[in-house]
């Protein structure tokens with residue numbers, strides 16, 4: 336039977352369908368997930384959200400398990416929401432302070448993982464600048480350990496992709512055939528990649544726009560339409576996602592100036608008139624206010640889903656932890 340993921344299925348199947356989670360032990364990218372697994376994660380996140388927003392505390396289904404947050408790069412949203420997700424599920428949460436750890440003495444990420452395993456950690460949430468870092472842990476740690484990619488290089492940020500699609504589904508009946516525009520630095524964005532893989536699976540028509548220097552030449556593996564003019568991507572879009580402009584790109588000569596970038600690609604209320612009436616705007620954060628999105632648009636509660644994305648991050652991460660750690 337075809338797996339249907341829409342706002343109705345998320346409500347009616349909330350928390351059910353646990354058989355849909357395969358024997359997957361790690362979440363490394365949205366590219367790997369089946370539609371059944373995505374459906375399971377969304378249904379469970381919906382259940383957690385419905386219960387918690389009506390004041391019902393979640394069951395401590397992971398009581399006694401230990402989660403380690405290991406962030407070799409900075410983070411506010413992802414790290415905090417994994418910590419809260421673990422606490423809500425009854426886990427002990429250890430936040431390794433990488434800057435004050437033996438990593439500074441040259442300890443490898445493999446040995447850091449081995450050390451955490453010996454200390455009794457059950458799941459590692461890792462952010463790292465290098466693509467393949469989570470796979471390196473998977474190779475050397477016990478098959479009882481669970482690894483979750485919290486953002487890796489320019490390649491993948493799976494829980495961000497999941498929370499973005501989950502948030503969109505709270506505003507549209509189905510994403511099948513919907514149009515999503517992703518604006519900015521696609522080449523260096525792990526958020527864009529994890530979104531592109533997932534949205535393609537969900538049947539979304541994706542359009543990307545940005546300066547030629549920040550757009551991959553070939554987007555055919557994602558089936559995405561490529562534009563250099565923002566206006567062409569915005570045309571009749573249901574959702575528009577602005578990406579954070581990584582400011583170091585200006586220093587490396589990939590954009591001429593922040594003003595030029597803002598003049599051509601900054602989202603504002605006027606430009607959004609090209610999109611569908613009722614269009615919603617997303618941004619993974621952190622924001623460069625005034626560069627990729629105007630202050631007024633970022634803070635417009637009728638259009639901006641930015642705070643909702645952050646809030647949903649906790650429920651999606653609770654569902655990922657539950658899926659991976661329940662039958663450990």
Ligand code: CP
Nearest residue numbers: 410411412413619620
């Ligand atoms: N969206 C995101 O990954 O934000 P943080 O870097 O604050 O975790």
